[in-house]
């Protein structure tokens with residue numbers, strides 16, 4: 001990127017945990033990637049001006065506001081980033097799309113499949129670029145896994161084993177939040193964590209879901225809500241489902257936020273005809289690989305340390321052997337999105353994934369699994 005590169009002025013709506021991860025990416029991307037646009041963190045939009053201004057100062061945005069309409073009306077804002085709780089994704093993104101802004105949105109894309117479809121459809125109509133922050137596609141190790149699987153290193157995929165285990169809601173005394181209220185989040189661990197697993201396994205294998213069979217459990221039915229009050233929990237603490245893929249592969253998925261000791265254990269294992277690949281977020285730079293190399297007496301899982309020049313993204317940071325972290329996956333995600341923006345008109349070969357069509361695909365699986373858990377039946381994935 002040269003000093004005269006055009007700018008990409010960013011408005012970020014929301015500034016909590018995901019706002020901090022996105023904000024860091026907006027500031028870092030141009031420092032480590034040669035991008036066609038200079039990303040400029042312009043404004044943070046929040047409900048409370050004081051807190052938004054404090055976040056703007058910390059995250060390096062030029063200013064803060066509570067007036068989203070004014071931001072959307074500003075021709076000098078090019079990209080709107082939605083980093084808010086799930087129930088506001090649709091309305092904010094649709095308003096930004098109507099204003100012809102490029103839009104990046106946190107996962108899950110929406111509260112329902114219908115909302116997700118409306119967002120994807122409007123994005124196409126407005127001919128703007130959109131992205132969904134499924135950041136785990138872009139760890140060096142997961143990007144390498146996708147490359148290896150898609151070039152045939154493990155043969156045709158037969159089985160997917162995916163778990164995303166956390167424990168921040170294992171304690172019944174852990175407080176209620178928007179993440180435990182269906183009105184604000186749609187579902188609990190399912191939409192929060194299975195969404196990541198669905199997207200990541202789609203990205204790694206290229207498989208599409210055919211039907212699912214799910215079950216869910218809420219272990220803690222009410223939680224402290226401050227000032228001695230209690231709030232009802234009407235979403236899952238844990239959600240498991242079986243999956244049949246088009247072409248005959250099968251899968252198992254498990255998401256929970258009540259597994260003591262599991263802090264952020266996002267672990268995916270893909271078995272093919274002739275090999276297996278396993279990735280665990282808690283050891284995010286490592287990829288466990290079993291292929292039929294080495295003859296019968298030399299076989300075994302090997303650990304690939306994905307932090308060297310041949311590995312995706314790794315060379316943008318440090319010399320071989322230096323590791324990267326969780327926050328780097330967001331920087332990689334944004335860098336690839338800006339590269340896609342720089343390719344001009346939307347067309348084949350310039351598409352960024354995951355976009356809102358991928359969001360629709362994830363939402364369709366989430367919703368089918370919820371229907372299945374409610375009815376106790378296998379459910380086909382809606383088109």
Ligand code: SOE
Pocket residue numbers: 017166192193264
């Ligand atoms: C909470 O479960 C959470 O912050 C998720 O919402 C994120 O998507 C995940 O990356 C980490 O855990």
